[in-house]
Amino acid sequence: MSHAAASRAGAGTRLIQAVCLGALFVLVMAATRVAPDIGASLGTLGAIGFLLLAGTLASELLEVLGLPHLSGYLLAGIVAGPHVLHLVNHETVDALSPVNTLALALIALGGGAELRVSTLRAVGRSVSYGLSFQSGVGLVTLGGVFLLLSSHVPFARGLPWPTLIAVALLWGTLAVSRSPSACLGVLAQTRAKGPLATYSLASIMASDVVVVVLMACVIVGVRPLMLGGGISMANLRVLGHEIVGSVAVGTSLGLALAAYLRLVGKNLLLVLIGLGFGLTEFMRYIHIDPLLSFLTAGFVVQNLSLQGDKLLHAVEQASSLVFIVFFATAGAHLDVPLLRALWPIALMLCSARAIVTFVTSRWASRVAQDPPVIQRWGWSSLVSQAGLTLGLSVVIVRTFPEFGEGFRSLVIATVALNEMIGPVLFKYALDRAGESQH
Amino acid sequence: MNAILLLLGLLTLSYVGSALRGERAIRGIGLASGAEYLCLGIALGPRLLGIVSETLLEGFEPLLVVGASWVTFIAGLGYGRVGERPIAPLRAALGVLGATLVGSAVFAAVYAALPLVAPALVPDRLLVAGGAACVSAGTTRQAVRWVVERYSARGPLADTLADHARASALVPIAGVALLIALRPAPGLEPMAFAWRVGLTFGIGALLGLIALALLSRGLTRDESWGVLVGTSLLSMGVATRLGLSPLAAAFALGLTLGTLSKRRAELSAMVRPTERAVLLPLAVLAGALLDPRAAPAAAFVVPLALGARFAAELVRTGLLVTTSRAARPAGLSVAYGLVSTGEVTLACGVSIALAFDTPPARTVLLVAAAALLVGEVVAPLALRRALGRAGELESPDGPSWSMPPELPARGSDAA
Numbered sequence: 001m002s003h004a005a006a007s008r009a010g011a012g013t014r015l016i017q018a019v020c021l022g023a024l025f026v027l028v029m030a031a032t033r034v035a036p037d038i039g040a041s042l043g044t045l046g047a048i049g050f051l052l053l054a055g056t057l058a059s060e061l062l063e064v065l066g067l068p069h070l071s072g073y074l075l076a077g078i079v080a081g082p083h084v085l086h087l088v089n090h091e092t093v094d095a096l097s098p099v100n101t102l103a104l105a106l107i108a109l110g111g112g113a114e115l116r117v118s119t120l121r122a123v124g125r126s127v128s129y130g131l132s133f134q135s136g137v138g139l140v141t142l143g144g145v146f147l148l149l150s151s152h153v154p155f156a157r158g159l160p161w162p163t164l165i166a167v168a169l170l171w172g173t174l175a176v177s178r179s180p181s182a183c184l185g186v187l188a189q190t191r192a193k194g195p196l197a198t199y200s201l202a203s204i205m206a207s208d209v210v211v212v213v214l215m216a217c218v219i220v221g222v223r224p225l226m227l228g229g230g231i232s233m234a235n236l237r238v239l240g241h242e243i244v245g246s247v248a249v250g251t252s253l254g255l256a257l258a259a260y261l262r263l264v265g266k267n268l269l270l271v272l273i274g275l276g277f278g279l280t281e282f283m284r285y286i287h288i289d290p291l292l293s294f295l296t297a298g299f300v301v302q303n304l305s306l307q308g309d310k311l312l313h314a315v316e317q318a319s320s321l322v323f324i325v326f327f328a329t330a331g332a333h334l335d336v337p338l339l340r341a342l343w344p345i346a347l348m349l350c351s352a353r354a355i356v357t358f359v360t361s362r363w364a365s366r367v368a369q370d371p372p373v374i375q376r377w378g379w380s381s382l383v384s385q386a387g388l389t390l391g392l393s394v395v396i397v398r399t400f401p402e403f404g405e406g407f408r409s410l411v412i413a414t415v416a417l418n419e420m421i422g423p424v425l426f427k428y429a430l431d432r433a434g435e436s437q438h
Numbered sequence: 439m440n441a442i443l444l445l446l447g448l449l450t451l452s453y454v455g456s457a458l459r460g461e462r463a464i465r466g467i468g469l470a471s472g473a474e475y476l477c478l479g480i481a482l483g484p485r486l487l488g489i490v491s492e493t494l495l496e497g498f499e500p501l502l503v504v505g506a507s508w509v510t511f512i513a514g515l516g517y518g519r520v521g522e523r524p525i526a527p528l529r530a531a532l533g534v535l536g537a538t539l540v541g542s543a544v545f546a547a548v549y550a551a552l553p554l555v556a557p558a559l560v561p562d563r564l565l566v567a568g569g570a571a572c573v574s575a576g577t578t579r580q581a582v583r584w585v586v587e588r589y590s591a592r593g594p595l596a597d598t599l600a601d602h603a604r605a606s607a608l609v610p611i612a613g614v615a616l617l618i619a620l621r622p623a624p625g626l627e628p629m630a631f632a633w634r635v636g637l638t639f640g641i642g643a644l645l646g647l648i649a650l651a652l653l654s655r656g657l658t659r660d661e662s663w664g665v666l667v668g669t670s671l672l673s674m675g676v677a678t679r680l681g682l683s684p685l686a687a688a689f690a691l692g693l694t695l696g697t698l699s700k701r702r703a704e705l706s707a708m709v710r711p712t713e714r715a716v717l718l719p720l721a722v723l724a725g726a727l728l729d730p731r732a733a734p735a736a737a738f739v740v741p742l743a744l745g746a747r748f749a750a751e752l753v754r755t756g757l758l759v760t761t762s763r764a765a766r767p768a769g770l771s772v773a774y775g776l777v778s779t780g781e782v783t784l785a786c787g788v789s790i791a792l793a794f795d796t797p798p799a800r801t802v803l804l805v806a807a808a809a810l811l812v813g814e815v816v817a818p819l820a821l822r823r824a825l826g827r828a829g830e831l832e833s834p835d836g837p838s839w840s841m842p843p844e845l846p847a848r849g850s851d852a853a
Contacts, residue, residue: 013655020648024672027644031676034625045500045684046675052668053648056661270453270715278446320660321667 014064021057024050028080028087044095047088051077051328052321059324070182070386070419073324077331088332096329098277103319103326104391105276108291110315111180111208111388112250112298113308119202123195126370127203130378133364135176135210138356143172145352152345154338155406166222167403170396173218174389174411175353177211178204181323182384182419186426194435199374200381200426208388209299212291215392216242219399226400246289250296253279257297258305268314291391323387330390334416335409346413353418357382373433380429384422385415448501448719472714472721472780473814476807479725490726498723499792505720506785507674507688512713513607513782514642514692516706520579525601533605536754536776541575541609543750544743551742556735562798565617566735569790569802570743572613574809578780579603581813585775585821593830594764599775599821608689610786615639615686618793623681634682641676642687645669646694653701662701662708685789717781724788724803733801740808747809751776768824775824778817779809 028050051073059072080087120127146168150156156167183204187197220242253275260271275294283290298315302308339346361379370378393411397404430436482489518525525533549567552559559566582603586596619634626634649669653662670688677687696702730736755773758765765772787806791799825831 016651016655020651023644023648027641027676028672031679035623035679035681036625043675043679045504045671046679049668049671049673049675052664053672056664056668057652267453270449274446274449274453278449317660321664324664 014061017057017060021054021061024053024057025080025085025087029085032087043089043092047092047096048099048325050080050087051332052324054080055324055328067420067424070327070423071416073327074331074334074416074419077328078334078336079331080328081332081334081336083334083336093329093332096325099322099325099329100391100394101280102273102276103322103387104291104394105280105294106272106315106319106322107181107387107391108208108212108294109272109275109298110312110319111205112254112295112300113302113312113315114180114184114201115205115209115299115302116308117303119198120206123199123202126199126365126368126374126378127206129364129368130203130361131207131210133360133367134357134382135207135214137360138176139169139172139214141172141356142175142349142353143168145349145356146171149345149348153406153410154341155403155410159403162225163403166225167407169218169222170400170407171349173211173215174392174396175349175356176207176214177385177389177392178207178382179384179386179419179422180204180208180388182386182423183381183426186381186423186430190427190430190435191437192430192435193437194373194433195371196373196377196381196430196433197435199370199378203378204381207382209292209295211388211392212289212295213243215395216246216289216292219395242287242289243292245286246283246292247296249283249288250293251300253293254297254300254304257311258301258307261301261307261310262305265310268310269318272314272318291395326387327390330412330415333408334412335405338406338409339413342410342413346410346417349410350414350417350421353414354383354421377429377433381422381426383418383425385418389415448498448722452715452719454718472717472784473810475718475721476725476784476810479722480728481725482722483726483728485729485731490723495723495726502720502723502727502788502792503674503678503684504671505716505723506788507684508670508716509713509720509781509785510607510611510685511670511688511692512709513611514689514694515696515702515709517604517607517689517693517696519696520597520600520604522703525605529598529601530605533602534608536602536758537575537577537606537609539754540747540750541571541613543753544574544746545571547746548739548743552739555738555742559735559739559798559801562796564620565790565794565796566739566798566801568613568617569787569799570739570805572610572617572790573779573783573787573802573806574743574747575609575613576606576779576782576786577603577776578778578782578813579607580780581775581778581817581821585818585825589822589825589831591825591830593825593828595762595768595772595828596825596830598758598762598764599772599824602776607782610782611683611686611689614786614789615683617790618681618683618686621681621794623679626680626682637680638677638682638686639690641680641682642673642690642692643694645673645687646691646698649691649695650698653695653699653705659708662705666705666709683789683793685785713781717784720781720788721784724784724807727788727791728804728807729800730804733797733804735797736801736804739801740805743805744808744812747777748773764828768828771820771824771827774816774820776817777809778813778821779806780813783809 028046031046054076055073058076059069062072062075063069077088079085082088082090082093146153147164150159150164150168156164159167183200186192187201261268279293280290283293298311301311358379361382362375365375365378389411393408397408400407427436479490481487484490484492484495518530545567548570549563552563552566579600582596582600585591586600615635615638619631619638622629622634626637629637646669649665652665657665670691673687673691674684677684695705699705751773752770755765755770755776758772759769783806787803791803793799822831
C-alpha cells in the first residue's frame with residue numbers, strides 16, 4: 001500500500017489484511033496437504049502468486065511496528081519457505097531464480113537513473129571523501145573482521161588460507177554495499193528535503209557504481225587465490241575488457257533506450273522485461289558485467305537525455321511487483337537451520353559493519369569539512385542493505401559455487417538484520433535533522 | 439532455439455499484441471481470432487520447421503497455463519457486460535442456453551459416432567466428446583466486435599449478437615471445469631464429483647473475495663496490479679496443484695471481482711490492454727503444440743465436430759429468428775456468424791491438452807484449432823451479410839476508418 005494510503009490505514013484495514021493473510025496461508029496449506037507431490041514448474045505459478053500476496057500483506061502488517069516493507073517480504077518468504085511451513089519447496093525456489101536476474105537489472109537501471117550529475121556536483125566533495133574512506137578502509141577492515149571470525153563461520157572452517165582471504169575480500173566488498181531501494185523508500189515516505197537527504201541519495205547511488213566495479217575487480221582478483229597462481233596481465237586485461245566493455249555496452253544501451261523513450265515511449269514494461277532477461281544473458285555470454293552495463297545505461301538516460309524521469313517511472317512500476325517476489329524468494333532461500341547456527345556471527349558482523357560505517361563516515365565528513373548535519377547523521381543512511389547486496393551475493397554464488405550457498409545464507413542473515421535496523425535509523429536521523437516534511 | 443530466445447520472441451509478440459489492441463488497429467490489422475498467429479506457431483513448431491522443439495514447449499507449459507487462464511480471468515472480469523452496458527439477464531440466459539445447446543449437440547454427435555469413426559478413442563469417449571463440445575460451444579466476442587467496428591454496425595441485432603457472444607463464454611469454461619474435475623489429484627479423489635467442481639470455482643471465488651477486500655482499501659495502481667496478478671497466479675497454482683481447472687478458477691476470480699467490485703471499470707481498463715498481449719504468444723505456443731501424428735483420429739473427429747456445430751447453430755439461429763424481431767431480416771446467415779471462435783476456445787483447447795496430455799486430448803486441441811480457422815474464414819463475412827440484411831451497417835461497402843466516438847459504448851465489446 002502506498003505511504004499515503006498506509007498512513008490512512010486504520011484498525012479495520014489491518015484486521016482485514018490479517019484475515020486475508022491467514023486465509024491465504026490456510027488455502028495454500030490445505031492445497032499442499034491434499035496434493036503434496038507436484039512438479040516444480042507448475043508449483044512455481046502458485047508460489048509467485050502466494051509470495052506476492054503474502055509479502056505485500058506481511059509488509060503492511062509489519063508497518064504497524066515501524067518496520068520497513070522489505071522485512072515483511074523477507075518474513076513471508078521465510079515462513080512459507082522450505083525450512084518452516086514448506087509451502088514453497090526447494091525446487092520451486094530454484095525455479096524462481098530468473099526473477100533475480102530481472103530484479104538485478106531493474107535495480108541497476110533504476111540506480112543509474114537516480115544518479116544525477118547536478119546532484120553529484122552539489123555534494124561531490126563530501127561524496128568522494130565518503131566513498132573513498134568507506135570503500136577503502138571499510139573493505140579492508142570488514143574483510144579483516146571476517147578473517148578474525150572465520151573460525152566460527154561453518155562454511156569457512158577448514159578453507160585453506162588463500163581461499164579464506166579471497167572469501168574475506170568478497171565479504172568486505174559486500175559489506176560496503178548500501179541499499180538504494182531502502183534510501184528511496186524512506187525519502188519517499190518522509191518527503192525529506194535538505195542537505196542530509198541530498199547527500200544520502202547521492203552517496204548511496206554513487207556507491208552503487210563503486211561497489212559494482214569493485215566487485216568485478218575483486219572477483220577477477222580473487223580467482224587466482226582460489227585456483228592457485230597469481231594475478232597475471234591476462235587477468236588484468238580481462239578485467240579491463242569487462243569494465244570498459246560494460247561501460248561501452250551500457251552507454252549504447254542507454255542511448256538506444258533514450259531514443260526509444262523519446263520516439264515510442266510505450267509498452268515499457270515489456271521492453272524492460274525483455275532487456276532484463278535477454279540482454280543479461282547476452283552480456284554474460286560476451287563476458288560483460290550486466291550490473292555495470294545497466295547502471296551505465298540508466299546514468300546515460302538520466303544525464304544525456306530528457307527521458308530520465310520516464311525511465312525512472314517505468315522502472316518503479318516494473319519493480320514494484322518484481323521486488324516483492326525477489327525479496328520473498330530470498331527469504332524462502334534462507335537456510336533457517338544454518339541461520340540458527342549463524343545468528344551470533346551474523347550479529348557480530350553486522351555490529352562491526354555498523355561501527356566501521358559510523359567511524360569512517362564521521363572521519364570522512366570531518367576531512368571534507370561537511371556541514372554539521374552531515375557530520376552528525378551522514379552515516380545513518382549507509383547501514384541499510386537490501387537488493388543490491390543480495391544480488392551481488394547471487395553473482396558470488398554463481399561464480400564460486402563451492403562455498404557460495406553458505407556465503408549467501410550469511411549474507412541474507414546480515415541483510416535481514418541491516419534492513420530491519422537501517423531504515424529505522426535513517427528515518428530517525430531525518431526527523432532529528434528537521435528534514436522530514438510530515 | 440534456446441529458452442531465452444523463445445522468451446524474447448514471445449515478448450516481441452506480446453509487444454505486437456499490445457500495439458494491435460488500439461481501436462484503429464483492430465479495425466485495420468490482423469484477424470479477429472488471432473488465427474494467423476496459430477498458423478505461425480504451427481510453422482515454427484516441432485512438426486514443421488522445428489524451431490520450437492518439444493523440450494522447449496514442455497519448459498513453457500507454465501506460461502501456457504498462465505496465458506490461457508489470464509484470458510479467462512479477463513473474460514470473467516467483463517462477464518455480463520458489453521463495454522459499460524450491462525447485458526439484460528434474459529438475453530444473457532439465452533446466450534448461455536444457446537451455447538449449451540450447441541455444445542450438447544456436438545457432444546452427442548461425437549459421443550455417438552466415435553465407436554464408428556475412431557474405435558481407438560472409445561475408452562476416452564467422454565474426454566473427446568466433452569472436449570469437442572467445450573471447444574465448439576462458445577462464440578468469440580472479438581469477431582462480432584471486429585465486424586461491428588470495421589463496418590460501423592449499430593442496431594439491435596449487433597447488440598444481440600454481442601450479448602450472446604459475451605454470455606456464451608461461461609459454457610466452455612464450465613465444461614472444461616467438469617472435464618478436468620473427472621481426474622483430480624489423488625488426494626482429492628475421495629471427494630464427490632460435484633464438490634470437486636464446486637471447489638474449482640470456490641478457489642477462484644475465495645481469492646476473488648480476498649482481492650476484493652484488499653482492492654477496496656485505496657490501493658495505488660501498482661499495488662492493485664500486485665493484488666490482481668498475485669490472486670490470479672495463486673488461483674491458477676492452487677487449482678493446478680489439486681488437479682482442477684485453472685481456467686475455471688481464474689474465471690471465477692474475475693467474475694467475483696467483476697460482479698462485486700466498485701472498481702470494476704477501472705480494473706477492466708487496467709487489464710484490457712493485456713488481453714491481446716497474452717493472446718498472441720498463447721496462439722503461437724498452441725500452434726506449436728498441435729500434433730496431427732499424435733492424434734490420427736482427428737481426421738474423423740474434426741469434421742464430425744464442425745458439422746455438428748454448424749447444424750446446431752442453424753437450429754439455434756432458427757430459434758433466434760423466431761423469437762427476435764431484430765434477427766428476422768438477417769435469416770439463417772446469422773448461424774454462420776455465430777461459428778466464430780477465439781481466445782476462450784483456444785484457452786480451453788490448450789488447457790485440456792495440457793491437463794490430460796494424451797492423444798485424445800491432443801485431438802481436442804486439433805478440433806479447437808480447426809474451429810478457430812474455419813470460424814475465421816466463415817464468420818466475419820457471414821456476420822457482415824447478416825448485419826447488412828438487418829440494415830445495421832453504416833458503411834456496408836468497405837471498412838470504416840473513422841469511428842463515431844459514441845459507437846464503442848453501444849455496439850462494441852471494449853471490456
